[in-house]
Amino acid sequence: MPGPISPRHDALDGLSQIIGEGRMLSDVTSDATWQDLAPAERATAQRLITETLRFLGRADYLLTPNLTRQPPLRVMNLLRMATVELMTGGAAHGVVNEAVKLAGRNRKTAPMKGLVNAVLRKITALEPAVWDEAPDTTLPKWLRPRLAKAWSKKAVAQIERAHAVPPPVDISVKSDAQGWAEKLQGTLLPTGSVRLGARGQISALPGFEDGDWWVQDAAAAVPVNLLGDVAKKRVLDICAAPGGKTMQLAAKGADVTALDISETRMARLRENLQRTHLAAHTVVEDALTFEDGFFDAILLDAPCSATGTIRRHPDLPYVKTQTGIDELVALQRALLSRTLQRLKPSGLLVYCTCSLLREEGEDQIKWLVSQYENLEVVTPDVPGIEPDWISSEGGIRLRPDYWPELGGMDGFYMALLRRSGEPSPG
Numbered sequence: 001m002p003g004p005i006s007p008r009h010d011a012l013d014g015l016s017q018i019i020g021e022g023r024m025l026s027d028v029t030s031d032a033t034w035q036d037l038a039p040a041e042r043a044t045a046q047r048l049i050t051e052t053l054r055f056l057g058r059a060d061y062l063l064t065p066n067l068t069r070q071p072p073l074r075v076m077n078l079l080r081m082a083t084v085e086l087m088t089g090g091a092a093h094g095v096v097n098e099a100v101k102l103a104g105r106n107r108k109t110a111p112m113k114g115l116v117n118a119v120l121r122k123i124t125a126l127e128p129a130v131w132d133e134a135p136d137t138t139l140p141k142w143l144r145p146r147l148a149k150a151w152s153k154k155a156v157a158q159i160e161r162a163h164a165v166p167p168p169v170d171i172s173v174k175s176d177a178q179g180w181a182e183k184l185q186g187t188l189l190p191t192g193s194v195r196l197g198a199r200g201q202i203s204a205l206p207g208f209e210d211g212d213w214w215v216q217d218a219a220a221a222v223p224v225n226l227l228g229d230v231a232k233k234r235v236l237d238i239c240a241a242p243g244g245k246t247m248q249l250a251a252k253g254a255d256v257t258a259l260d261i262s263e264t265r266m267a268r269l270r271e272n273l274q275r276t277h278l279a280a281h282t283v284v285e286d287a288l289t290f291e292d293g294f295f296d297a298i299l300l301d302a303p304c305s306a307t308g309t310i311r312r313h314p315d316l317p318y319v320k321t322q323t324g325i326d327e328l329v330a331l332q333r334a335l336l337s338r339t340l341q342r343l344k345p346s347g348l349l350v351y352c353t354c355s356l357l358r359e360e361g362e363d364q365i366k367w368l369v370s371q372y373e374n375l376e377v378v379t380p381d382v383p384g385i386e387p388d389w390i391s392s393e394g395g396i397r398l399r400p401d402y403w404p405e406l407g408g409m410d411g412f413y414m415a416l417l418r419r420s421g422e423p424s425p426g
């Protein structure tokens with residue numbers, strides 16, 4: 001009898017779909033087979049996938065010397081998952097036995113049960129220090145050289161090390177950040193976000209149900225701060241869903257119009273507004289065709305490669321390829337040009353992306369000011385930003401390896417621009 005199927009089986013299936021087929025983890029887990037799992041089983045399988053992906057570079061580093069040639073992908077993934085479990089505290093006997101059993105369940109992998117057993121026994125004999133010292137290679141092959149060129153090889157090694165640390169949970173609060181930091185046993189970060197201490201079910205924490213705060217990475221919360229006092233101002237939040245920045249703007253008293261092309265994502269934004277008792281006008285439309293009114297300030301959180309969020313989404317390196325980056329850069333430019341048409345004279349514009357690529361950040365702002373007269377980059381004046389995070393064109397570059405002692409942050413780029421008069425193409 002093969003015995004009951006364990007979450008490791010679902011995790012292995014999921015890993016094969018992510019690494020083999022380039023599917024996002026969120027897509028995999030929304031499949032009917034996953035929805036039918038008991039919540040605890042689903043959570044375990046999801047954790048196994050996330051941790052295997054986070055430490056895949058280290059696992060391969062340990063496995064490679066023990067393999068004469070790379071086995072089929074499913075067997076390799078099984079070895080990776082078991083190696084990560086073994087080296088992060090899993091009980092040796094149980095993990096190895098489960099892995100051998102899992103290999104035996106599948107006709108194609110069954111002949112390799114012996115190999116799985118032999119290789120994993122060697123892994124169990126390794127000293128823990130070997131794991132800690134193994135190199136982290138969390139970035140995809142196409143991205144590493146691009147980032148090394150932009151930020152240096154040393155910075156890339158630091159970024160990859162930061163990706164291997166499970167990300168903390170940050171929240172943005174409506175008010176009294178210090179009070180909430182104390183109540184939730186968290187830390188008030190220099191930029192004003194609260195970093196939660198103890199882990200647990202987020203929705204069960206005080207203040208969640210009452211809508212006093214929402215989850216938002218500290219880096220993602222900075223762009224709204226660049227706009228300064230927005231109370232009573234007409235602000236257009238372009239590419240707004242699921243609404244982290246919309247809620248910040250509304251909580252600061254702005255008259256917000258939140259625009260997004262996706263009805264499904266806008267539904268989540270509306271739910272978020274409802275829970276937090278905050279208000280915004282919502283518009284589901286392509287920003288490239290939107291032409292309704294003029295605004296004191298506009299925030300454009302443009303669609304991008306999301307390469308700044310790999311520590312939260314370790315599946316991204318297997319899903320995103322460099323194809324598509326040029327199209328994103330072109331879309332960001334089109335959105336920027338369109339956005340300017342909706343900005344009042346003297347209005348403020350914040351452009352931001354959760355990307356680590358200069359092409360989607362610094363280079364876009366250089367391009368924008370070269371194209372339009374009467375548009376100036378304004379030096380940011382917000383709390384918690386270190387002087388060397390300000391880039392040469394006047395934007396802010398945030399990277400996952402910043403704040404290492406506090407637990408890091410997502411990668412982000414943002415710039416504040418002011419329009420004086422009509423911005424005519426230069």
Ligand SMILES: C[S@@+](CC[C@H](N)C(=O)[O-])C[C@H]1O[C@@H](n2cnc3c(N)ncnc32)[C@H](O)[C@@H]1O
Nearest residue numbers: 239240241242243244245260261262286287301
């Ligand atoms: C980075 S996410 C936005 C995150 C959001 N600003 C927040 O803080 O929660 C990018 C969003 O851009 C939207 N989007 C992509 N292309 C768009 C377009 N042409 N017009 C409007 N929204 C678009 C996507 O649906 C997605 O919700």
